[in-house]
Amino acid sequence: MSFTARSLRLLLALSLLPVGSSNAAAQNSMPATSHHLRRISMEQLLKRSEVPAENRWKLEDMFASQEQWDKEYNEAKALIKKASAFQGKLDSAEELKACFELDDELSQLTERLYVYAHMRQDEDTAAPTYQALTQKAKKLSVEAGEALSFVTPEILSLPVEKLDQFIADPTLSAYTFTLTEMKREKAHVLSKAEEALLAQVGNISQAPQNIFGMLNNADLKFPKIKNEEGKEVELTHGSYIQFLESPDREVRKNAFKAVYETYAKQKNTIAATLSANVNKNVFYSRVRKYPSVLEMSLYGDNIPKEVYTNLIDTIHESLPLMHRYMKLRQKLLGVDELHMYDLFAPLVDEYKLDITFEEAKQITKEGLKPLGDDYLSVLQEGYDNGWIDIYENENKRTGAYSWGAYGTHPYVLLNHNDNLNSMFTLAHEMGHALHSYYSDNALKYRDAQYTIFLAEVASTTNEALLMDYLLNKSTDPKEKMYLLTYYADQFRTTVFRQTMFAEFEKIIHQRAEEGESLTPQDLSAIYYDLNVKYYGADMVVDKDIEMEWARIPHFYNSFYVYKYATGFSAATSFSKQILEEGKPAVDRYLGFLKSGGSDYSINILAKAGVDMSSPEPIREAMSVFESVIEQMEQLTK
Incomplete structure (x- = not known):
């Protein structure tokens, strides 16, 4: 290599931050005075020099x-x-x-x-x-x-x-x-x-992505809309999802329409940039003698084309589950028709239970017990020996990540708040950290770094195991519904939605390779039809959604988004095997963590019991999704 x-070692920044609540027993395990002091310190943001060494x-x-x-x-x-x-x-x-x-x-x-x-x-x-x-x-x-x-x-x-x-x-x-x-x-x-x-x-080939980036981030301006209080507020890329999560349906609808009407005004320019990016890919694939752009994009990780096509085909098989979830979402929202702007609306009232960092560590450790004593001892080592930077301080980088360098232990940056969201973040980032720890300790430098294709598997496996633990411990139906709703939406956004994106990319590249056009009308028709297929007959697929292709920056990093869906599916398959089989599955999983990048990603997963060249891991993930829906349906009776 x-x-x-x-x-430079891979920086694994976290984007999916789960939300929910903890069990009451763990929540009440800390003294009230300590909790009260923690609250005061959070309100008074410390300078870096003032942060205690233990944090x-x-x-x-x-x-x-x-x-x-x-x-x-x-x-x-x-x-x-x-x-x-x-x-x-x-x-x-x-x-x-x-x-x-x-x-x-x-x-x-x-x-x-x-x-x-x-x-x-x-x-x-x-x-x-x-x-x-x-x-x-x-x-x-x-x-x-x-x-x-x-x-x-x-x-x-x-x-x-x-x-x-x-x-x-x-x-x-x-x-x-x-x-x-x-x-x-x-x-x-x-x-x-x-x-x-x-x-x-090379620089010329970056033009489509650069032009889209400038248009999307600098030049595109959205109109003001009214918030829940009736005040006119700025609509931005950052606030759009917040508006879609509003309990006020009129706010959601207005934000949705404002965004896509804005993109529709630029449809010719954006279609030209996306088409140029697709044609650039076709040029490189032909010059470098690849059978197709898809195969060129998969070649670097040595991923068989079947991994991509199996994902799409298997998700097509499972679309009745997605349609069933949409029907349930409609029922829980209590609306006559479910619209595209209802997809992020909260289904249950948000839980705001307090979970201190000490509690989060303990609950996470309990949730990861199925991974065995060796894993738990390394996790505890990370807790005890300065791997984690815990709380926000003045000018600290936002978000969370796991990083490190070969030859030293991994590090985790958090900005912990006392809630379930932050607890899942801890579990996720420690999944990355322990993956690096095991790989680095088992392998020489050159073979230790795992690929992007594998990067999110360990972190998401931790989340799946923690979720299973919380669901099994929960006795409050409302709390349980909150957790199940979060989990179901992870499947919707990370598996179904990303696969729909992947199918869109496949279709438009095939059209370009066959010499067909990619006009704004073509792109919109393809995208609209995919939404109808994925969301089903009970969903009102609003015409505005046909412009969503115009706002997805991932389409300029072609054939990348499928990795979100395969990674989530592989992690769900691992967690299912671990919970059902016990030690044999744990041993295989630890072997995966110790394999780093010493072989092709697809081989590393297969040796550990997850064969992504077959549809089975995706089907296993879909069986978990079906179980989540069934539990939600039981709670709504």
Whole structure:
């Protein structure tokens, strides 16, 4: 694997934050005075320097001092100068091994330097010291990437026979998978002159995405609408979903119509940018000799085309479940007709139960008991030994993520509030953290990093196990309905909706490959028909929704969204197996966590008992969805 492919460890930012409530016993386990003090401290946002040590992550585990950071920075600078000595000499196993070892050492150094600087900056984004340090580390990473940029092209220029010799050579046994991947890539690498030409048009190829980004984020302005109090307020990208979640149906309807009427006024321009992006993809797939854009997009992770098509076909089989959920949603909302602007409306009153961080840790640990003692001991190690930065402070980065560098323990950034939402965030991010922990401890640096295709599996498995625990412990029907509603909407948004997006992408690329048009009318008709298919006869598919394709930025990162659906399905399948089989399934799952990126993603999952090349994991996920719907239906009788 080249330096640029592995230099900076994956930042796993969280976007799906579950909401709900906890069981009363755990909630009442903390003394009232302690809880009262915690509330006061949350209202008075602390400066970073005022945050108690027990609430901060221990970045000193990575670098004990600025002097140590500077020392490793200088070591990295010195290594960069050594890289050129290998250029033009990668024709022997000994030279190649030495070059790979330099690549690994330099990658680890720059990764650690960058991650540390960036996490320090995230503690206080206004601190100029760490802004500068982050920029310094980023420039170093670019320098290192440039210094080693000759490695992959030089190896790929070797004859296949030579590559086969290297793959079989015991001297290079630590790099067998890297070389196998390079050989696989070789079939789609062009001549030196052709590659140089393609490199020159690289910036031009980004034009559709850049133009859409500027139009969508800078130029597009939505009208004001009236909120629940009848006051005129600004409608923005950020506030749109909040309006759709309003209990006031008129507010939801007005926000919905205002957004899509605004996009409809720009439909010709946006259709032109999306069509240009599709045509760019077709150009690259043909130049690089791929059978289709879809297969080109899946090639990097070595994902069979069947994974994509099975997802769509299996979700088509399961559309009656989605239609059943829509009927139930209509009943719970108490409306004569269910409209597209009702999809995010709350079905039950929100629970606002308080769950302190200490309670969240304990409840999460209880929920993850099915994963066994070894997993729980590592989880506790993370709780006790400075992995987590817990609360918001002045200028701290918002949201949550898991990050880290090989050779040190993982880190988790939170902005914890005393609610169920934050507890699920803890479970999710610790899923990422323990995935990294197990992979890093089981594998050498080059094989330890898992792919994007696998990235959300461990975190979502944790959420599924925690949800199962909470549902089984809940005795309050209203609380249970709240949890079930959240879970059902996860299936709707992460599996069904993302699969619909994936099918839309597949259709428009096939049309372009067959030489057919992609006018605004074509795009709108395709998108509208998919909504009718996915939501069913009991849903009023408002005409405005035909413009939704115009506001989805993921369509400019083509054939990516399916990974949300496959990752969620794989996690649901894992959690189901763990709960039903016990230890054999846990052992397979821990094997998955320890596999990192040491094999192709599809193989890693299959060895652990989730074969994404077959429809079975998606069907297992759908069986869980059906169970959720059945429980909701029972509670509404």
